[in-house]
Amino acid sequence: MKKPITIHDIAKIANVSSATVSRVLSNSDYPVSKALREKIQRIAKEENYIPNLLGKQLKTNSSMTLGVIIPSISNPFYSSVMLGIEEAARKKNFHVILCNSLQNPELEDEYLKTIVEKQVKGLIISSISKDKKLLKSFIKTGLNVVAMDQKIDEENLCQIEFDYRKGGYLATKHLIAKGHRRIGYVTSLLDRPSRRSIFQGYSDAMSESGLEARIEEAESEEVYKGIYEFDSGKKLTGNLLSDPNPPTAIFACNDIMAFGVINELTLRGIQVPDDISVMGFDGIDFGQMIHPPLTTIKQPDYEMGKLACTMLLEMMGGDSSDSLNIMLQPKLVERESVRERS
Amino acid sequence: MKKPITIHDIAKIANVSSATVSRVLSNSDYPVSKALREKIQRIAKEENYIPNLLGKQLKTNSSMTLGVIIPSISNPFYSSVMLGIEEAARKKNFHVILCNSLQNPELEDEYLKTIVEKQVKGLIISSISKDKKLLKSFIKTGLNVVAMDQKIDEENLCQIEFDYRKGGYLATKHLIAKGHRRIGYVTSLLDRPSRRSIFQGYSDAMSESGLEARIEEAESEEVYKGIYEFDSGKKLTGNLLSDPNPPTAIFACNDIMAFGVINELTLRGIQVPDDISVMGFDGIDFGQMIHPPLTTIKQPDYEMGKLACTMLLEMMGGDSSDSLNIMLQPKLVERESVRERS
DNA sequence: TTGTAAGCGTTATCAG
DNA sequence: CTGATAACGCTTACAA
Numbered sequence: 025m026k027k028p029i030t031i032h033d034i035a036k037i038a039n040v041s042s043a044t045v046s047r048v049l050s051n052s053d054y055p056v057s058k059a060l061r062e063k064i065q066r067i068a069k070e071e072n073y074i075p076n077l078l079g080k081q082l083k084t085n086s087s088m089t090l091g092v093i094i095p096s097i098s099n100p101f102y103s104s105v106m107l108g109i110e111e112a113a114r115k116k117n118f119h120v121i122l123c124n125s126l127q128n129p130e131l132e133d134e135y136l137k138t139i140v141e142k143q144v145k146g147l148i149i150s151s152i153s154k155d156k157k158l159l160k161s162f163i164k165t166g167l168n169v170v171a172m173d174q175k176i177d178e179e180n181l182c183q184i185e186f187d188y189r190k191g192g193y194l195a196t197k198h199l200i201a202k203g204h205r206r207i208g209y210v211t212s213l214l215d216r217p218s219r220r221s222i223f224q225g226y227s228d229a230m231s232e233s234g235l236e237a238r239i240e241e242a243e244s245e246e247v248y249k250g251i252y253e254f255d256s257g258k259k260l261t262g263n264l265l266s267d268p269n270p271p272t273a274i275f276a277c278n279d280i281m282a283f284g285v286i287n288e289l290t291l292r293g294i295q296v297p298d299d300i301s302v303m304g305f306d307g308i309d310f311g312q313m314i315h316p317p318l319t320t321i322k323q324p325d326y327e328m329g330k331l332a333c334t335m336l337l338e339m340m341g342g343d344s345s346d347s348l349n350i351m352l353q354p355k356l357v358e359r360e361s362v363r364e365r366s
Numbered sequence: 367m368k369k370p371i372t373i374h375d376i377a378k379i380a381n382v383s384s385a386t387v388s389r390v391l392s393n394s395d396y397p398v399s400k401a402l403r404e405k406i407q408r409i410a411k412e413e414n415y416i417p418n419l420l421g422k423q424l425k426t427n428s429s430m431t432l433g434v435i436i437p438s439i440s441n442p443f444y445s446s447v448m449l450g451i452e453e454a455a456r457k458k459n460f461h462v463i464l465c466n467s468l469q470n471p472e473l474e475d476e477y478l479k480t481i482v483e484k485q486v487k488g489l490i491i492s493s494i495s496k497d498k499k500l501l502k503s504f505i506k507t508g509l510n511v512v513a514m515d516q517k518i519d520e521e522n523l524c525q526i527e528f529d530y531r532k533g534g535y536l537a538t539k540h541l542i543a544k545g546h547r548r549i550g551y552v553t554s555l556l557d558r559p560s561r562r563s564i565f566q567g568y569s570d571a572m573s574e575s576g577l578e579a580r581i582e583e584a585e586s587e588e589v590y591k592g593i594y595e596f597d598s599g600k601k602l603t604g605n606l607l608s609d610p611n612p613p614t615a616i617f618a619c620n621d622i623m624a625f626g627v628i629n630e631l632t633l634r635g636i637q638v639p640d641d642i643s644v645m646g647f648d649g650i651d652f653g654q655m656i657h658p659p660l661t662t663i664k665q666p667d668y669e670m671g672k673l674a675c676t677m678l679l680e681m682m683g684g685d686s687s688d689s690l691n692i693m694l695q696p697k698l699v700e701r702e703s704v705r706e707r708s
Numbered sequence: 709t710t711g712t713a714a715g716c717g718t719t720a721t722c723a724g
Numbered sequence: 725c726t727g728a729t730a731a732c733g734c735t736t737a738c739a740a
Binding site: 373374384388389392417418420422 | 716718719720
């Protein structure tokens with residue numbers, strides 16, 4: 025495990041200065057004679073030269089690394105987002121550090137801090153922190169940030185939002201159009217703006233049609249684990265069903281929860297969609313794999329990640345630093361878990 | 367966006383040398399008088415000092431960053447693994463760079479190279495490259511590697527294997543014990559050792575009981591996307607069903623494919639498990655969410671990631687560099703997609 | 709076209 | 725206990 029070879033070693037072997045070596049090996053456009061250039065390249069190859077990017081980065085103050093902070097990679101929505109981010113990053117030779125905040129604001133801040141210390145200059149974040157104080161302070165000192173999924177009140181950053189309210193509205197409207205009047209809404213704890221917005225859309229659509237909202241909210245938030253939301257969906261469905269006059273359609277705040285709803289219904293011998301219709305929210309792939317295939321609202325996850333990363337890289341390129349604010353639109357995906365109320 | 371403050375700036379303010387500042391701010395155990403220590407800490411806080419880890423890393427030749435190369439994060443198995451890795455890494459203040467090789471050996475090598483250039487000293491990899499030449503060469507020059515999931519023939523690295531063969535064997539035996547005699551096996555392309563091993567287990571169990579193997583193999587591999595394997599499961603099921611004497615049980619090489627099998631069966635009016643039993647492999651959470659809940663072989667994904675990372679960190683600690691080789695055991699998870707053949 | 713030398717921000721060695 | 729000072733590996737004025 026001897027010391028790796030540096031440009032100085034190569035310089036010595038080639039009888040040139042390390043400056044010249046640097047110039048050719050870093051693909052600078054600085055003029056170097058063809059003879060020397062080839063000689064140096066040959067030697068570098070022979071000696072198995074591996075550049076030490078830390079040196080370069082320290083000097084140039086640029087780390088070619090992006091940070092991503094999300095609640096949990098085990099949520100299929102975020103893993104799609106991540107795939108999109110990484111795809112876009114790779115094309116520009118950036119690496120991506122993945123941080124799961126696990127719904128824990130302290131963890132989020134800790135990651136934020138260490139990432140900045142590593143001189144990461146670009147961050148994509150779906151923040152769950154309340155005040156976002158630390159994040160805002162880093163933005164002020166030059167960190168480039170694209171906020172995703174959860175809104176941040178602050179200038180100087182790009183935001184990629186998703187129109188959750190409209191999504192909730194669209195879903196509910198669809199149910200109403202199918203003739204449903206008693207529509208229940210099951211949701212995780214309404215502690216995040218995104219979740220409140222979906223609920224808002226639901227409420228708006230209901231009251232617009234003179235219908236009464238009927239909501240079941242999960243009590244507390246466990247550490248993010250898919251199966252937790254599934255169970256939660258089952259439980260809340262039970263609550264809804266205990267009503268003397270239960271709903272004919274159930275709308276869930278995300279697909280996994282909707283799986284729980286369908287599961288509970290099926291277990292109780294209630295047919296979906298014949299007896300009760302079910303509607304999800306997210307549009308993860310698994311929705312197509314269950315029975316019946318889930319009608320849902322699609323969030324463009326992969327595209328969202330790709331877009332976020334492209335915007336971030338552009339921002340860091342520093343061209344037009346007009347901090348954009350993009351609102352992605354929901355799309356209704358009709359499959360087979362909703363049907364006309366006869 | 368003025369220049370961030372360094373230990374030198376602090377030294378100047380405090381009227382001490384930067385050496386002293388470094389000693390207190392890096393939590394070195396080097397003795398510094400209490401008075402100075404507190405003064406420096408106070409100033410650091412006041413000035414909002416953010417250490418530049420690049421400088422430190424360059425000096426100490428250690429990057430506190432790990433690399434992870436996996437086929438695709440959108441596969442729920444790997445996202446659980448990743449969650450486990452990150453959990454273990456965080457506890458030791460390491461960050462994790464995520465690289466999706468997308469089943470592409472060239473991408474894998476490219477990542478490998480750039481990661482090493484970034485002075486990442488530890489790597490967890492589920493390699494899909496054939497020769498693994500580059501990887502082996504890096505191991506020789508001191509890269510610490512934990513190979514996961516896919517075996518690598520080489521000394522000097524830890525491996526966390528999973529007993530795929532036994533898993534396949536266990537699953538098949540279970541089906542046989544339930545009275546099944548015609549058991550079909552549907553699988554993705556048998557191009558990886560892990561997949562061949564599962565198939566081997568299946569074959570072994572079948573021939574051991576004097577039963578005839580019946581395999582359907584997907585033709586080619588698409589870029590990794592969950593829905594592809596699902597469709598593939600559907601299609602192969604169709605093939606199996608076209609047999610004049612179709613199987614009474616179908617075993618799939620992974621859970622998602624099993625979802626496809628169940629879906630196709632259900633669509634054709636064939637009851638699972640009443641008419642045909644279905645068995646999966648992986649044990650992802652979604653298996654519990656479909657109907658009927660999938661009987662499957664559990665790979666300890668999250669634990670695998672955690673273990674891999676712990677081992678890697680230990681290796682890098684450099685204590686006992688005995689390169690372990692751990693074989694994780696499969697576990698049968700009985701749910702409701704398999705039933706006794708009457 | 710090439711070389712010299714001064715850093716980038718940190719730690720580590722050595723002397724005081 | 726504290727302070728100079730020399731690295732770490734690289735880039736980049738500036739000089740030649």
